[in-house]
Amino acid sequence: MNLLWQGIVNGVLLGGLYALMALGLALVWGVLNIVNLAHGALIMLGGYVCYYLFTGAHIDPFVALPITAAVLFVVGYAIQRRLLNLVIRAPMFNTLLITFGLDVVLTYAAQIAFSADFRTVNPSYAGANFSLLGATVPVVRLLAFVIALALTFGLWLFLTRTPLGRAIRATSQNLVAARLYGVEPRRIYALTFGIGAALAGAAGALYGVVSQLNPYIGTSLTAKSFVIAIIGGLSNPLGVIVGGLVLGLVESMTSLYIGATYTNVASFGILVLVLIVRPTGLLGRTA
Amino acid sequence: MDAVLSVNGLSKRFSGLTAVAHVSFELGRGEILGLIGPNGAGKTTLVNLISGALEPSDGELVFEGRSIGGLPPFRRAHLGIGRTFQIMRPFPGLTVRDNVAVGALFGTGGGERDLAKARAIAHEKLDFVGLARVADRPADALGGPDRKRLELAKALAMNPRLLLLDEVMAGLNLSELEEVIAIIRKVRDGGVSVLVIEHVMKAIRSLSDRLLVLHHGEMIAEGTPEHVLEDPAVVEAYLGKRRE
Amino acid sequence: MRARVVVTLCVVVAVLLAGVPWIASPATIEFGINMLLLAALAQSWNIIGGYTGYPSFGNSVFYGLGSYGTAVAMLSWQLPFGVGLVVGAVIAVVFALLLGRAVLRLRGHYFAICTLGVAEVMTAIVSNLEITGRNQGLVLPLLKGNVLFYELSLALVVVATLVVWWIARSRFGFGLVAIRENEEAAASMGVDTTRYKIFAFAISAAIGAVAGGIHAYWITFIDPVSAFDIGLNVKMIIMAVFGGPGSILGPVVGAFVLSAISEVLSSEISTVAGLFFGIVIVVAVVFMPRGIADLLRRFHTYRWRYFAANVRATRV
Structure with missing residues (x-):
């Protein structure tokens, strides 16, 4: 019983972070119709930015988080503006391939710049935890969970309540409607991708605190983000919270009751099943 | 009747x-x-x-x-049963002739098995609808009215x-x-x-x-x-x- | 006339390649085996991805099933290598028939991602099975002599290319291209889209599995992570797309060119080779999205404007 409860707590805390990881991917997919295979690499990059702000400039990781997001926003904006806008009307397969190329470039560039060693952002309070009804709750994981949910909710407010957010949503419907808002599609695309990258950066900063970084984590994080986006659907940013929690709980329960080596079978098994049974996601419809 | x-x-x-x-x-x-x-x-x-x-x-x-x-x-x-589509659907990567040949290869009774014969049928149908002059062009190079004719030729090649x-x-x-x-x-x-x-x-x-x-x-x-x-x-x- | 020149050229190149082991160093022969196997894999992907338009990320599964099928047949059932290859191919084809029925209903991103998921699941399953040696993998009997493996790989490339050549000029191939270009229209014109797609998937699986089997016996060691490596699937795609998806020779040319470049670079530093691969993909998608085959076809009319025209067609 106690083990189960601890498993649930672990799964939920992990799920919050997963939701934030998938958020940027789902946003870019829904608005630009680009499945960004470099999304995990952007998360990885965010992790390293946070790591160097912490070890180099001694900035607390949770303070470094907004700085990291800002840096990644600039990176994402530039990638879309200078590169992806060149192929935005190409067949879906080409955009898939170019973001894969980006993933490769970022991964190897990271290996050259940061080396292949494992890194972790390790503030003084990293080991702090408290007990919740018998389950151990690490403070940094709880903080990461709260921040992830707050950012997800913040994006939802931004998309539904602000003129710019509405323009972004209109762009996902059609370009003509976007022009009616008086915004240039080129800039909206770049802004959207920038926001997606900023969210990846924030997720990366949190990931560096709760787990370990190396240049190769990107691919599996991209794959997990997919699973979450597919489960949650693309129509509502809050869907990723459900998707993230489902994946977090499934992984935690699988490693608890079946074995840690089966977590990938479980999470990707869910992906395959959801796609075959209900290609539009468990919640809502895709664009 | x-x-x-x-x-x-x-x-x-x-x-x-x-x-x-x-x-x-x-x-x-x-x-x-x-x-x-x-x-x-x-x-x-x-x-x-x-x-x-x-x-x-x-x-x-x-x-x-x-x-x-x-x-x-x-x-x-x-x-x-052969049909055309209101929103025209040529196979853009194929030539006009091969677009129509698909109809001949797969239409009524499972279609013509022989590629050369299918292309001959395609040419005949293109001639019939007045598109023989553009038979070797890629289908996506055709303008609106010609695409309508192409749709018609594709359906006709099925011998419906x-x-x-x-x-x-x-x-x-x-x-x-x-x-x-x-x-x-x-x-x-x-x-x-x-x-x-x-x-x-x-x-x-x-x-x-x-x-x-x-x-x-x-x-x-x-x-x-x-x-x-x-x-x-x-x-x-x-x-x-x-x-x- | 032009077609005859190309065919003659292909035969000459194939014969010359067949003679390479008698003059080349062992290292060159090893490079040649890798290159030929990649060419065969790119060609196998070309059937489902290039001709049918279904961007499969699950072809590495066929390769992995071929590797393991051959290995298990030789180790557990004491069958000869040739029979092992057939066993591997049969397992992969059966898997493709079953999987295809379920996943070939999905389109575009969804198909790509679903096959990616299947690849991940298969890796994990094989890492947990007793007969496949779990995480440790399997060790095959050692057979000295790279020449046999080189010639086998070359034969596989030739067979795969002949299969694609047959597809390109057959009723079956017309059906596949019609599916790629517009599946709904293809169905309404009488193409049995489900059967055709599954059949294409199965042919692709058979070629990929044989490549996996040859590689397994050559390397004499297989483990789940390398046998089901999704990176290999990505290489097939890149080589096929770089050369020209949906063309007969494009994927083979793409595999040869990219393998050669990557070999030259990785002899310096492997990280730089990886970086270069990424840059090649990005640049190729932007400037020559339909591959070398299309570049060669149109360059003489467009000249340098070819690249600008490609960008103009897709940018916003």
Whole structure:
């Protein structure tokens, strides 16, 4: 019983972070119709930015988080503006391939710049935890969970309540409607991708605190983000919270009751099943 | 009259919305039946039901004495049902000739097995619709009116016994219109039954043996063009549409 | 006339390649085996991805099933290598037939991602099975002599290319291209789309599995992570797309060119080779999205404007 409860707590805390990881991917997919295979690499990059702000400039990781997001926003904006806008009307397969190329470039560039060693952002309070009804709750994981949910909710407010957010949503419907808002599609695309990258950066900063970084984590994080986006659907940013929690709980329960080596079978098994049974996601419809 | 296609009580509902409601009619051998109605009346849905792109919620479809409900689209094509698409769908990466050759390779009875023969049939059909001059161009290089002809040629290459034409005349000028009407008449004279959806009223009036009017998915009139176009219910459906 | 020149050229190149082991160093022969196997894999992907238009990320699964099928047949059932290859191919084809029925209903991104998921699941399953040696993998008997493996790989490339050549000029191939270009229209014209797609998937699986089997016996060691490596699937795609998806020779040319470049670079530093690969993909997608085959076809009319025209067609 106690083990189960601890498993649930672990799964939920992990799920919050997963939701934030998938958020940027789902946003870019829904608005630009680009499945960004470099999304995990952007998360990885965010992790390293946070790591160097912490070890180099001694900035607390949770303070470094907004700085990291800002840096990644600039990176994402530039990638879309200078590169992806060149192929935005190409067949879906080409955009898939170019973001894969980006993933490769970022991964190897990271290996050259940061080396292949494992890194972790390790503030003084990293080991702090408290007990919740018998389950151990690490403070940094709880903080990461709260921040992830707050950012997800913040994006939802931004998309539904602000003129710019509405323009972004209109762009996902059609370009003509976007022009009616008086915004240039080129800039909206770049802004959207920038926001997606900023969210990846924030997720990366949190990931560096709760787990370990190396240049190769990107691919599996991209794959997990997919699973979450597919489960949650693309129509509502809050869907990723459900998707993230489902994946977090499934992984935690699988490693608890079946074995840690089966977590990938479980999470990707869910992906395959959801796609075959209900290609539009468990919640809502895709664009 | 010997019925090629009988439609009995056909309905299609999309999550609450009824696109086609209890439609019944028969189409005779060598007959040209015009299907008209305001936008959103369910005309294209009806064609999709007959070609098998959609499954009906209710009702029965009988083609040449055999029930075709539940058959996938390719089987219906093998039986001899050919169609065009309102939104034109050439295979953009293929040449015009090979676009049409696909129809010959897979149409009625499973199509022609021999590639050279299929290409010969394709050329003949292109000649028939007046596209022989562009046979070697890629299909996506064609302009609007030529794409309409290409759609027609693709369907004809299938050697169909029933031809479903979804707005093949929209956007054509007067002389092009007359050419296409002449083509359809020639096809019919070869014993093919034709169901034509059309908005160009003059064309459909002169072309059709009989007219069928759909409005909000329901059949509101059926009969000779002269008779149907003076029917008060039909006039109202169209005028009512105009007032919106 | 032009076609005859190309065919003659291909035969000459194949004969010359067959003679390479008698003059080349062992290292060159090893490079040649890798290159030829990649060419065969790119060609196998070309059938489902290039001709049918279904961007499969699951072809590495066929390769992995071929590797393991061959290995298990030789180790557990004491069958000869040739029979092992057949066993591997049969397992992969059966898997493709079953999987295809389920996943070939999905389109575009969804198909790509679903096959990616299947690849991940298969890796994990094989890492947990007793007969496949779990995480430790399997060790095959050692057979000295690279020449046999080189010639086998070359034969596989030739067979795969002949299969694609047959597809390109057959009724079956017309059906596949019609599916790629517009599946709904293809169905309404009488193409049995489901059967055709599954059949294409199965042919692709058979070629990929044989490549996996040859590689397994050559390397004499297989483990789940390398046998089901998704990176290998990505290489097939890149080589096929770089060369020209949906063309007969493009994927083979793409595999040869990219393998050669990557070999030259990785002899310096492997990280730089990886980086270069990424840059090649990005640049190729932007400037020559239809591959070398299309570049060669149109360059003489467009000249340098070819690249600008490609960008103009897709940018916003």
